[in-house]
Amino acid sequence: MDFSYLLEEISRGFTNFSLGNAVMILVGVVLITLAVVKEYEPVLLLPIGFGCIMANIGMSADVGFMKVIYDAGISTELFPLLIFVGVGAMIDFSPLLAQPKMVLLGAAGQFGIYGTLLLAILLGFDIRQSAAIGVIGAIDGPTAIFVGSKLAPELLAPIAVAAYSYMSLIPIIQPPIMKLLTTRKERLIRMDYTPRPVSRLTLVVFPIIVTAIVSLVAPDAAPLIASLMLGNLLRESLVVDRLSKAAQNEIINIATLFLGLAIGATMKAETFLNLNTLMILGLGLIAFIMDTVAGLLFGKLMSVMSKGKVNPLIGACGISAFPMAGRLSAKMAQDEDFENFILMHAMGANTAGQLGSVIAGGLLLALVTGLSG
Numbered sequence: 001m002d003f004s005y006l007l008e009e010i011s012r013g014f015t016n017f018s019l020g021n022a023v024m025i026l027v028g029v030v031l032i033t034l035a036v037v038k039e040y041e042p043v044l045l046l047p048i049g050f051g052c053i054m055a056n057i058g059m060s061a062d063v064g065f066m067k068v069i070y071d072a073g074i075s076t077e078l079f080p081l082l083i084f085v086g087v088g089a090m091i092d093f094s095p096l097l098a099q100p101k102m103v104l105l106g107a108a109g110q111f112g113i114y115g116t117l118l119l120a121i122l123l124g125f126d127i128r129q130s131a132a133i134g135v136i137g138a139i140d141g142p143t144a145i146f147v148g149s150k151l152a153p154e155l156l157a158p159i160a161v162a163a164y165s166y167m168s169l170i171p172i173i174q175p176p177i178m179k180l181l182t183t184r185k186e187r188l189i190r191m192d193y194t195p196r197p198v199s200r201l202t203l204v205v206f207p208i209i210v211t212a213i214v215s216l217v218a219p220d221a222a223p224l225i226a227s228l229m230l231g232n233l234l235r236e237s238l239v240v241d242r243l244s245k246a247a248q249n250e251i252i253n254i255a256t257l258f259l260g261l262a263i264g265a266t267m268k269a270e271t272f273l274n275l276n277t278l279m280i281l282g283l284g285l286i287a288f289i290m291d292t293v294a295g296l297l298f299g300k301l302m303s304v305m306s307k308g309k310v311n312p313l314i315g316a317c318g319i320s321a322f323p324m325a326g327r328l329s330a331k332m333a334q335d336e337d338f339e340n341f342i343l344m345h346a347m348g349a350n351t352a353g354q355l356g357s358v359i360a361g362g363l364l365l366a367l368v369t370g371l372s373g
Helices: 003-015 019-036 042-055 064-073 078-090 094-098 100-108 111-122 127-138 141-151 153-168 170-181 200-217 219-237 241-264 275-305 312-317 324-336 343-372
Strands: none
Touching: 019 042, 042 064, 042 153, 042 241, 064 078, 064 241, 078 141, 078 219, 078 241, 094 100, 094 200, 094 343, 100 275, 100 312, 100 343, 111 127, 111 275, 111 343, 127 141, 127 153, 127 275, 127 343, 141 153, 141 219, 141 343, 153 170, 153 241, 153 275, 170 275, 170 312, 170 324, 200 219, 200 343, 219 241, 219 343, 275 312, 312 324, 312 343, 324 343
16 A cells, blocks of 8 residues: 555645635634524525535535536526525515505615615725625625626625625614614504405516516516516416425525535635625625615605604515515514504515515616626
């Protein structure tokens, strides 16, 4: 036996191992801990954390089977689109269709995207990178990955980590802002909900019309909106139950697993441990806060204009994080008054935010692509 060859093989894994790799392995362990112990978005953070560990022991997205997964699902934008099919199959748009005015809150909840874009430019990022960072404000991982992979693939890892991390931290980040910007009297407002019947025809036609209109207005958003609406059409048609359930379970779960691994596999020490990463994480948090503040302020405006008939808390769920943001707003209202039920209103705003994030991301992609050539 050639012991020198054996020794060389054993030591080969340690040759290029650095302190930075050790730090990133620790980061991966932290993400896994948050997923397992705290249950913060475990479906996302656990594979991202394990992918991060893999990237720093020689299995990054640049080599081997992780490169195959990355090229097949991230470079082609396939994984985010498959996830959107599953998300669409889970969404019930009837609360939004019964209360069309909630579209305004979905639009207000995207303010952070554009505010953060301007701030990123001031901090020295170019316009394509700034736009990719700004989309973290959508609080929608698939949209952030879709836009980021087109505009600034070199920043994809920190953008994806920020987007998914802040999605998981919604119950921690939003409540203090909601309490700061609303009075107890406002949080106690009860909103009448008389179920407005939404016909099956409306529910079936809605995804088709939305796909056509959004694709014409924002062509770059066409793949995202088409995937989302396809999933919703599977749900509402009531004739393809197997496909709808597959989209909600097997398809979205497999796509999320491989997307998380692929994103984690890009988190190599030499590309992740730098000042830009810290700045991106900070800007993502600012974008999230801006979204929440803008939504709450618009909710307060609606409350004033309706003479106290709108609970401003529903403004906080105009972001895309469905259904977590809607449930949180409803819970905040019930914490003040257990018999105050604003869940349907909150879900209307939340589904509007899901549509708003896709449209905002598509418009931003088109605008920046045009400006930067």
